[in-house]
Amino acid sequence: MDKGEEDIALTKALLEKELEEKRVRAEVEEKRKARRAKEDELQRQLRQELEKNLEEKKRRERPVSPAVARVTRVPDRGAFSSGESSAPVPTPKFDRGAKPTPASQARARNFAPVYTLGQRKAGLTGLRNLGNTCYMNSVLQCMANFTVPAEYFMNHFERHLNPNSETRGEIAREFSEVLRALWGGKFQAVSPVDMKRAVGRYLPRFAGSTQQDAQEFFVKLMEWLHDDVNEVHSKVTLPEADFNKLSESDGAKEAWEFLAAAEKSFVVTTFRRLDASTLTCRACGWRSVKYDTNMELVLQLPADNSRYDVRRGIREMLSPEEVEYSCERCRRPRKCDKQLHLARLPPILVVHLKRFYEDHSLGVWRKKQNFVEFDNQFNAGEFVTWAGGRANYHCKYRLFAVCNHFGTMEGGHYTAYCYSQVRRTVHHTRLLYYNRSLIN
Numbered sequence: 001m002d003k004g005e006e007d008i009a010l011t012k013a014l015l016e017k018e019l020e021e022k023r024v025r026a027e028v029e030e031k032r033k034a035r036r037a038k039e040d041e042l043q044r045q046l047r048q049e050l051e052k053n054l055e056e057k058k059r060r061e062r063p064v065s066p067a068v069a070r071v072t073r074v075p076d077r078g079a080f081s082s083g084e085s086s087a088p089v090p091t092p093k094f095d096r097g098a099k100p101t102p103a104s105q106a107r108a109r110n111f112a113p114v115y116t117l118g119q120r121k122a123g124l125t126g127l128r129n130l131g132n133t134c135y136m137n138s139v140l141q142c143m144a145n146f147t148v149p150a151e152y153f154m155n156h157f158e159r160h161l162n163p164n165s166e167t168r169g170e171i172a173r174e175f176s177e178v179l180r181a182l183w184g185g186k187f188q189a190v191s192p193v194d195m196k197r198a199v200g201r202y203l204p205r206f207a208g209s210t211q212q213d214a215q216e217f218f219v220k221l222m223e224w225l226h227d228d229v230n231e232v233h234s235k236v237t238l239p240e241a242d243f244n245k246l247s248e249s250d251g252a253k254e255a256w257e258f259l260a261a262a263e264k265s266f267v268v269t270t271f272r273r274l275d276a277s278t279l280t281c282r283a284c285g286w287r288s289v290k291y292d293t294n295m296e297l298v299l300q301l302p303a304d305n306s307r308y309d310v311r312r313g314i315r316e317m318l319s320p321e322e323v324e325y326s327c328e329r330c331r332r333p334r335k336c337d338k339q340l341h342l343a344r345l346p347p348i349l350v351v352h353l354k355r356f357y358e359d360h361s362l363g364v365w366r367k368k369q370n371f372v373e374f375d376n377q378f379n380a381g382e383f384v385t386w387a388g389g390r391a392n393y394h395c396k397y398r399l400f401a402v403c404n405h406f407g408t409m410e411g412g413h414y415t416a417y418c419y420s421q422v423r424r425t426v427h428h429t430r431l432l433y434y435n436r437s438l439i440n
């Protein structure tokens with residue numbers, strides 16, 4: 001090629017390059033526009049839903065009778081956190097220097113925040129109702145006030161993200177963003193729009209704006225969070241183990257190790273306990289043992305409207321029950337004692353007070369209105385008799401958060417009472433009251 005030809009070729013190449021760049025830019029702009037339009041549309045739908053809901057709520061709202069108002073102080077589901085009451089618990093810090101999220105996941109969340117005048121103390125931000133989302137908000141507020149899980153899901157969870165989880169880490173990420181908004185100290189209240197949307201995507205039942213059960217949401221949230229940070233990425237089939245031949249302490253130890261081989265996550269070590277259920281033959285003393293892990297301590301409230309004491313309820317739950325069972329040693333059906341034992345308690349103990357029940361005579365769901373008594377300080381030591389309680393590090397708890405439903409089946413509202421690290425007073429528990437976005 002001579003000089004002239006070379007120049008022409010170069011110019012042509014440059015022109016082509018420029019055209020290509022223009023095309024790419026236009027494509028990117030097009031995609032951005034489409035995304036924005038989609039987001040606007042979602043926003044519009046959500047707003048519409050909200051307005052419709054408010055309308056409906058206004059129509060339905062009736063004055064609260066004194067009988068209903070009285071039960072507002074009754075906890076439905078409590079969660080106890082272990083530790084001495086006087087031990088200072090650090091408030092979680094949102095670590096701004098933490099490893100940034102990969103660019104593909106970093107996107108701005110729309111929290112539609114209510115700004116506060118001046119600086120808001122971290123951890124005192126409310127969640128706005130997105131149309132009957134009090135069931136979700138109250139659970140999120142309870143979870144946010146547990147400092148250790150909050151700290152973990154704000155700053156450390158990403159290194160444990162499980163690429164094979166159902167939500168591919170999405171729920172954990174959205175949860176993390178909500179925590180960051182709540183602990184960032186910038187807003188009076190925020191709307192957890194993206195969290196709500198993600199939850200609805202994985203469980204369509206939670207997608208709309210109808211009232212849902214807070215306990216069901218809590219259980220599902222914990223399942224997702226565990227799955228998202230499960231360090232065991234593939235399904236593990238555990239070998240059969242004959243726990244009958246092992247001592248209580250060896251059996252508990254092995255059962256816990258088995259669990260860790262299949263499910264190992266921050267959620268398991270923080271929230272799950274190990275239970276042992278036994279069947280004992282009354283004639284020959286033969287005993288069969290099975291281990292299981294559970295999160296919630298489910299307590300059935302009595303059918304009458306009597307006062308209910310949590311401590312007594314746990315005692316009853318752990319007392320033996322007579323069943324007919326085929327004894328392996330006697331080789332015939334025998335009267336056996338079926339009993340549940342707490343073998344290992346977690347740092348955070350979740351208690352579920354079952355208030356909703358189906359009235360079979362009328363075929364409707366009802367709510368028990370028993371007044372529930374509980375201690376702010378709670379020593380569970382007496383309930384852990386398995387292996388002499390040796391496998392236990394956590395026995396002393398204090399009440400940290402209560403997710404509470406007040407009202408009836410026909411109309412009710414969820415609120416959360418949370419112990420606040422921020423407003424901590426030394427000798428008595430101060431509970432913060434989260435009602436919609438208000439924090440008193």
Ligand SMILES: [Zn+2]
Nearest residue numbers: 281284327330
């Ligand atoms: Zn027997």
